[in-house]
Amino acid sequence: MISHLGMSGSWRITDSRLDEIDGKHAHIIIETNKKVLSYIDPRRFGHLYFLNKKNFETKLNSYPMDISEPGFDAEHIYNIFQNNPNKVLKTFLLDQKNFSGVGNYIASEICARAKLLPTRIVGPLTKKDCKNIKAAIDLIILGAVKTQGTTFGGGYRDAFGEKGEGVQHLVVFHQKICQMCKKTPIIKITIGGRGTYYCPHCQK
Numbered sequence: 591m592i593s594h595l596g597m598s599g600s601w602r603i604t605d606s607r608l609d610e611i612d613g614k615h616a617h618i619i620i621e622t623n624k625k626v627l628s629y630i631d632p633r634r635f636g637h638l639y640f641l642n643k644k645n646f647e648t649k650l651n652s653y654p655m656d657i658s659e660p661g662f663d664a665e666h667i668y669n670i671f672q673n674n675p676n677k678v679l680k681t682f683l684l685d686q687k688n689f690s691g692v693g694n695y696i697a698s699e700i701c702a703r704a705k706l707l708p709t710r711i712v713g714p715l716t717k718k719d720c721k722n723i724k725a726a727i728d729l730i731i732l733g734a735v736k737t738q739g740t741t742f743g744g745g746y747r748d749a750f751g752e753k754g755e756g757v758q759h760l761v762v763f764h765q766k767i768c769q770m771c772k773k774t775p776i777i778k779i780t781i782g783g784r785g786t787y788y789c790p791h792c793q794k
């Protein structure tokens with residue numbers, strides 16, 4: 591079984607069936623005699639695949655390298671940029687074929703932690719910039735996992751229904767003041783139709 595959570599999907603483990611409120615968006619319910627496993631997805635962008643071993647491996651191999659995998663290093667990022675030199679950094683970070691796993695808030699945070707403006711063209715970015723991007727990815731992914739996910743207004747819940755606290759670690763996304771320099775008002779712009787946040791002091 592492969593479960594892609596889409597934007598808002600999550601699995602819940604409970605002792606009995608969820609009530610009407612919590613279970614409102616439960617689209618798949620798997621019951622055993624001890625526990626109930628529910629797939630909840632308000633926006634329904636998720637996918638679920640039941641596959642035999644051969645098709646499972648084919649499907650898994652069709653996915654690009656995830657940003658959390660060890661091989662996704664600074665050199666790999668540099669090569670992606672060199673192969674797509676005219677792309678805009680923030681927009682390109684959302685390209686799932688190249689940056690599998692980066693969502694909109696993570697993209698703003700990566701640019702911030704790497705001290706790069708989201709509007710930068712990727713071709714001229716140096717190997718050092720790519721090292722900073724790799725460090726930013728590691729920091730943000732690790733931070734989000736440690737704090738059990740990032741919740742915006744009733745979004746993500748872990749398997750036991752707890753809200754994550756990752757939102758407390760954001761430095762620019764949905765912030766009024768930059769949480770890196772602690773003094774500069776954050777600027778919000780729209781790039782490729784998506785809200786983008788940056789600090790004009792910290793990011794060049």
Ligand SMILES: [Zn+2]
Nearest residue numbers: 768771789792
């Ligand atoms: Zn700043």
